[in-house]
Amino acid sequence: MNDVYILAIETSCDETSMAIVKNGREIDSLTILTQMDTHANFGGVVPEIASRMHTENITMVLEETLKKSSVSIKDIAAIAVTYAPGLLGSLLVGIECAKTLSLVYNKPLIAVNHTMGHIYANNIEHEIVYPTLALIVSGGHTDMLILKNETDMEVLGSTMDDSIGEVYDKVARVLGMPYPGGPAIEKNALEGEDTYPLPKPMNDNSYNFSFSGLKSYIINLVHNERQRGNEIRISDLACSFQKTAVDELTRKVDLALKNTGIKNMILAGGVSANKYLREEMKKTCENNGATFHVPNILYCTDNAAMIGCAAYPLYKSKIFADYTLNAKSSENIKTYIENKEN
Numbered sequence: 612m613n614d615v616y617i618l619a620i621e622t623s624c625d626e627t628s629m630a631i632v633k634n635g636r637e638i639d640s641l642t643i644l645t646q647m648d649t650h651a652n653f654g655g656v657v658p659e660i661a662s663r664m665h666t667e668n669i670t671m672v673l674e675e676t677l678k679k680s681s682v683s684i685k686d687i688a689a690i691a692v693t694y695a696p697g698l699l700g701s702l703l704v705g706i707e708c709a710k711t712l713s714l715v716y717n718k719p720l721i722a723v724n725h726t727m728g729h730i731y732a733n734n735i736e737h738e739i740v741y742p743t744l745a746l747i748v749s750g751g752h753t754d755m756l757i758l759k760n761e762t763d764m765e766v767l768g769s770t771m772d773d774s775i776g777e778v779y780d781k782v783a784r785v786l787g788m789p790y791p792g793g794p795a796i797e798k799n800a801l802e803g804e805d806t807y808p809l810p811k812p813m814n815d816n817s818y819n820f821s822f823s824g825l826k827s828y829i830i831n832l833v834h835n836e837r838q839r840g841n842e843i844r845i846s847d848l849a850c851s852f853q854k855t856a857v858d859e860l861t862r863k864v865d866l867a868l869k870n871t872g873i874k875n876m877i878l879a880g881g882v883s884a885n886k887y888l889r890e891e892m893k894k895t896c897e898n899n900g901a902t903f904h905v906p907n908i909l910y911c912t913d914n915a916a917m918i919g920c921a922a923y924p925l926y927k928s929k930i931f932a933d934y935t936l937n938a939k940s941s942e943n944i945k946t947y948i949e950n951k952e953n
């Protein structure tokens with residue numbers, strides 16, 4: 612087969628990104644325009660502003676991506692786009708752009724689930740070895756899966772309430788740190804010590820997660836201490852929170868590696884940019900004799916390269932979308948797999 616270049620578009624949240632990816636693994640060109648500074652003024656992503664900014668920027672991002680590429684648009688094999696999950700108005704901007712390019716240049720359209728994109732970011736530097744255990748930790752999701760091969764997967768467990776990224780962001784906010792909270796907590800935690808006793812998130816042996824109790828406990832603790840006029844040791848609390856959350860993630864991965872006997876593990880999603888989590892997960896895998904891979908920090912948070920990687924197996928199986936493609940803002944990985952099977 613000739614080299615396959617896929618033009619991928621990602622606009623599910625607050626990054627307008629496009630990439631041209633060769634053969635599902637090599638990044639030929641990548642542009643990421645983040646709106647983070649704008650949303651930071653509001654303490655979180657404002658959906659209406661996000662979609663307006665995607666509309667303003669998407670054509671420039673396309674122009675830039677094509678300019679940096681070694682190929683021209685006529686050499687592109689397919690146009691891939693994130694259709695789910697994410698902010699509805701933001702997803703629609705990317706979808707309309709993808710449909711237009713597909714129609715004008717007569718290229719097949721590929722619909723990619725964003726969570727699958729995070730998983731496939733792991734193909735950029737090391738090819739995924741199957742079967743593998745996958746943990747996705749992002750702003751929208753916390754899911755543990757078994758990937759049996761490129762097309763067959765099973766969800767072992769998910770968060771029953773807040774995602775881990777959401778909790779990082781909320782804890783950061785109550786501690787007065789800027790959005791997005793993850794990097795801010797990580798930085799503070801490095802300067803602190805684990806001195807705050809916190810409740811364990813979900814002391815069970817399932818593969819599900821629950822982080823809202825931990826979040827509420829910290830929010831209440833901060834409010835109570837402030838009401839009493841007591842000082843909060845911000846770095847210590849950030850450190851204790853991060854340790855408690857990461858302990859729970861590694862405990863469940865340890866359990867899954869032991870119970871399934873799987874010897875490969877990948878981590879993905881925005882929170883996987885966290886160095887403490889990466890190190891602790893690596894140790895957990897080593898203790899179980901399992902290989903461990905996580906994308907380069909550049910490809911952990913939202914980007915279109917990962918969408919181009921996830922589109923490649925769909926391209927090979929000729930799974931193309933038609934022009935009725937619409938955004939599915941709340942399609943989680945479980946519904947994605949169910950829909951795929953039906």
Ligand code: KG4
Pocket residue numbers: 624748749750751752775776777779780791792793794797880881882883884885886911912913
């Ligand atoms: O995957 P992502 O870019 O967007 C979604 O698909 O949700 O993830 C964003 C999340 C945010 O909650 C952000 O605070 C978190 O990833 N994050 C981090 C770090 N970098 C980003 N969390 C912890 N440590 C980090 N270094």
Ligand code: ZN
Pocket residue numbers: 725729749750880881912913
């Ligand atoms: Zn994401």
